[in-house]
Amino acid sequence: MRRSNFLTLLPFLTLPALAHAAAPGSGITADAVKAHVSFLADDLLEGRDTGSRGHQIAARYVASQFAGMGLKPAVKGDWYQNVPFVEVKPNADASLTIGGTSYTHKKEAVVSGNGKAEGEIVFGGFCLNKPELGLKDLQGLNIKGKIVACLSGFPKGTRSDIGAHLNAEKAKILSERGAIGLITIRTLEREKQTPWTRVVDYADDRSVRWANADGTPFDASPNIKAGATLDRAAAGALFAGTGKTLDAILAEADRTGGKPKAFALKKRASISRTASLTHFSSPNVIGMLPGSDPALANEYVLVMGHLDHIGTRSSGEGDKINNGAMDNASGIATMLEAARAMAQSPDKPKRPVLFAAVTAEEKGLLGADYLSRFPVVGDGKVVGVVNLDMPILTYDFTDVVAFGAEHSTLGPIVAAAAARDKVTLSADPMPEEGLFTRSDHYRFVQRGIPSVFLMTGFAGAGEKSFRGFLATNYHRVSDDLAQPFNWEAGAKFARINMLIATEIANAPEAPKWYADSFFGKTFAPEAPKAKRP
């Protein structure tokens, strides 16, 4: 009713408003960030486990926010990319025999898989094959139809992000070369990190995969039917009669650059276990902000965070809800406010921007993996990714960390955008954690797309806050709203992310890998590269 009155005033209001043009993102408020986190981390959402009602409600919330800020539904007119999943529950029929000796599951060994592997065993050292890095364990080794016994991890002294990648790809490479089973021998380093009792504790855990069109679980290493991890004594028995000892091999693997040599063990093994499968689905929620330059309409920038968390725990006193306030309600809240600021800015980005709240990150980066393999961009392609996972919003940060920044031209873009808010870009403060390979953007890196994973930095109170969170609240019921949130820091983080996304979307060239980047060379060998400045 008072609308017409108001409208007549508008022409007069426009001039002064333009004269004092607001800084980009200045409309992002601490209250807005707090409101999102408070809803998403509420007990009623029961920890937003993939496939749960709580996660579905969170997905509706995000879609509703996207709609309200004027984004376009990005999945053929819908907000939801429904990802088909399979829950794999190991059955109680695990069995393992090596050289005629039977080993008991959850005592001397832990057996996994859904099938049976029977054959000769070959010791493959670390089982890595990357000759350009001097890793030649599999060179000349015939593993077709065989079970391969591998040391866990990678040689000491390997760069942590590269090592983490090589370790994650191990089973896939072995499968491609025809191996049918995988026996894992724990290095001294691994024994230190994870006591055997913990390996046993997780031995019967259910896992989740996304499902192929025929309903079978997606498997990156389909030839490997079964696997086993051995304790020290069982692993030692593998080498009996070979003239080599496990102790000598472990000592060699514990040296910097040590690479125990591969050789056939002249023993046979039989490993088997079955699993029960349950199908369900859970959505990625995706909104799109159209770009303004028709020439760049096929180059999408993706800003992403995971909406799922780990649900409730079954035992323990009191509150059993893992609210996931920091992991990752804070990342989603940041993304929503960055999206709102961009959608409501009079300056539209040149490239279209996708905003995705992905599912099943906690199950193995599965929603992102699915989106990376089934992108919703038609004839277009995603040219750069910004991932927000677990920004610690309890202190006024003065630096940010962008994992992956040193690998592509996204690095200088992030640094320039952060500088506009007087925030500096710092190097990865915890290279030993291999974080670049541990969150959703990594699935896009594997498809050859330059990506960064943004986190609040370690300067000032940062390191203490981050390490304190990891030690006390990470994946626990105490990751809730009782934490000392600094909502202004949340608004600042959202603003920086808006600036970064805008910068990528408006840059004259799409992001490029640096010519010397291991990840660029590995995953985008054909793509044009940039020279490191």
Ligand SMILES: [Zn+2]
């Ligand atoms: Zn998590």
